[in-house]
Amino acid sequence: MKHQDNQPAKNGERERIANDELAHALAGRPLINFDRHTTAGRIAYAGPIGRIAAARPALSLGYYSSWDPAAAHRTISAETGTSLRDGEERKKNWWPRITDRAVSDIRSLEHPPVVAGWWALPELHDLASPHGIVAGIPATVRHNLEEKTSLERVLRSAGVSRRHIIRARVYRGQLPSLTDMRSAVGTRRIVVQSGHSGGGRGTVFVENESGMKQASRLPGPWRVSAFVEGWNSNTTVLSIPDNRGGVRVYVDRPSHMAVDIAALGISIAKSAGHQWATEFPSRGVHNLIEAVTRIGKWAWRTHGLFGLWGVDTIWTTAGPVINEINARKQATTEISGVNQQLAGYPPLAVAHLTTMLGSPVSWLPHPDEFNTLTLKAAHGNAPAPYYLKVRTRQEVTTPHDFPGSGIYRIDGERLVWERAGAHPAEANTDRGLVLIANAPAPGTVCQEGAELATIEGISEGPALPFAGPRELSRRGKAILHAFENIFVPAAKC
Template identity: 90%
Template sequence: MKHKDAQTSAQNAERARIANEELTHALAGRPLINFDRHTTASRIAYAGPVGRIPAARPTLSLGYYSSWNPAGAHRTIAAETGTSLRDGEERKHKWWPRITDRAVADIRSFEHPPVVAGWWALPELHDLAGPNGTVAGLPASVRHTLEEKTALERVLRSAGVRKRHIIPARVYRGQLPSLTDIRSAVGARRIVVQAGHSGGGRGTVFVEDEHAMEQASRLPGPWRVSAFVEGWSSNTTVLSIPDSRGGVRVYVDRPSHTAVDIAALGAGTAKSAGHQWATAFPSQGVHDLIEAATRIGKWAWRTHGLFGLWGIDTIWTTAGPVINEINARKQATTEISGVNQQLAGYPPLAIAHLTTMLGSPVSWLPHPDEFNTLTLKAAHGSAPAPYYLKVRTRQDVTTPYDFPGSGIYRIDGKRLIWERAGAHPAEANTDRGLVLIANAPAPGTACQEGAELATIEGISEGPALPFAGPRELSRRGKALLQAFECLFVPTAKC
């Protein structure tokens, strides 16, 4: 057994070595710049306990939230640094103008044209890269086409996705009909109205009455309207890599259980409160999801040239998964879902994404059938897997001046006690009483209502998972949240 473990460890280390070598070659001495709200994006690749990919550590990170060591042991420019303010929901995506001048000045000092990596190829990234630099991100036009919610049903049918995985919907332009007429058209009392282009739940309204219908009518059209589907929300990370024969290889990670609409975490009706990957899914449903993702990936490559990281949002019903969104980009789950690949002995798929975006081959991934078979087995549960809770403050708070900051904490009754520095969920086995607080504000930071306070991360085989249902914290999750809140707003309950 020890010999087998040593052999497996050696194989894992060799994959990491090759991945680092290939990414280093792809960068070719050019500085890597990360453009992400989180200045510690890609930390699981370069700051983890094992299988580190040093080449993934950026030369410069540009974002909103300040970093922490060991995740941020490199140059970072964060909008909140020096302001002692973390904005609420409405302004969290408006950080770039605050640091533009500093970022441009830094980049001009580089000896070589940079590689600028982001969720997709925004104009800002092209401006930063300059005429001789490189942008590593999916084209905005591809994202716009594939993420158009009013076209979802057409896209899925064109890709050959089976009918049972498609939610029938109606598309309305100009103006929405009355609630009575829409209910009749979709055959349901509770309906879902979505704006054509939106993300993070901001363009989705669940309609049960005229008041909600009035909210929905204020969304920018055209609108996709469907029946509300009961079940666990879920997200799946997918990677498409062109092969040498003009086709594409499609790798599918295990799906998450996504919790939404948890007021205690500050998550609104259609907004994610976090994800957990250790909860088991039915084998047939996972098989069907892998098949659907593969069909979408091959179709999107043939018709739109989609390659790199992308994702699928699903709702898991008693009959299996139905697809409610395609995300042609990196996602909020990309960082932590990469822990799944590391636990399986591979570097994060995000490393293959960046290497491929730079036009270089990736040799360390197995054939997709082998990788996707591992996904099918892992989705049974009963093995350690990552999770995270996203905590938004429900009132204006100021981070205490004695707050230790992001790192590994020990759960001690109703309290969280600082244990040590850390930046990777695998360092925080919650079944053994540890958690990672990540992306937290610095001491003395004023956090407005709705601001993201932090993510609480870790791994668990199941006993310490934070969510008990699609819209419900588990008993352990409630205790964890209470202990976290006591770090910010001490009350009698602490």
């Protein structure tokens, strides 16, 4: 079954090997997915390319209802049957609503489960107890690597070049004056972050005393860094032990991430979505791969980190600087998997699951080969995935005749149902198609701030949704307008 690193598998062979190795690692144990998106992982099993049947969960637990063909074999969703999508439920509030049903279902299983999530949450351990397995990075490892006040120390310890490190200071007890912090980091606008937070929460951009009041409400300790202008970016990374005491580090293509787009209902410091087809400078990508590899090897030696993780960067005119390490699966993990499929590999998430279960992964090449493909992909001019997140800025209702998630054709100011689908590669936006994913069911009331859907697809560049770090493109605006036309404002109901 195993193939050598210098002998690439033929079309379809990698998928067969990956499926067999994951099935062997599961060893008959049912795969349980814990994620607010009950269709998390669908890129691996529900698309037109590189399907890995063993990756389809036996049971998916989450907030949002699923849809065919993205669904797990069985789904328990907090949203199902409520006709309500709450702006706050996307956090962990959904879990208590389905706990009893989830526990009952898992107890009825013939074999102890494998429970997978973003990281090894206590809820996952409770569900796996007493004989199941949790497939996720340990919470202590995540905490140690994601602590924002430790970022500069981690980067220096890993041997990352100073050109990739943002000027920053750590404060404990209380924040000094705005003047003193500006002087310490060298910019008029500064970024204040609470030590352990994510998703843009706990981050305040400060340029006046009003911003200082907001920053002072954040719990300490604080990381205060220079404000850096440029494209935000995320890179998916996979670390696999090499069974010789070291680790192999696979670095995916970096994204262009847009933030702070009010039209999408996305506030400051929060991601509005990602696109991968936009070109990055080759030298910058080469330097990023080198830096990330250093971090991966250091994190393995120091904290035993393996599996999926990621790095957030800001791309300046001088190249990338690192502003966050995420020791877990990320919001980008799902769609970034399309990059690997378009390159002829199963998603790295499949290797993550397999290696988390203690089994070998033989279908990936040597990291040098994989990372060279990443470097070549940075030139653009080839189909790559994108997605944008849409939250409603007012209470709306989904029409009763709404077909739901699937493939739609852009027809002027409307989106017209085309067919069932669950994978961005089925929606070439250069040809006028998009995928609406994780949308509310017909008749659902969506409260202000609720996630309406992600809009996904692939493009070589002409139809990408973002024109700049904080700006929708003309096509992006057209897609958003057509999408919002589906919903009925509460005032008109």
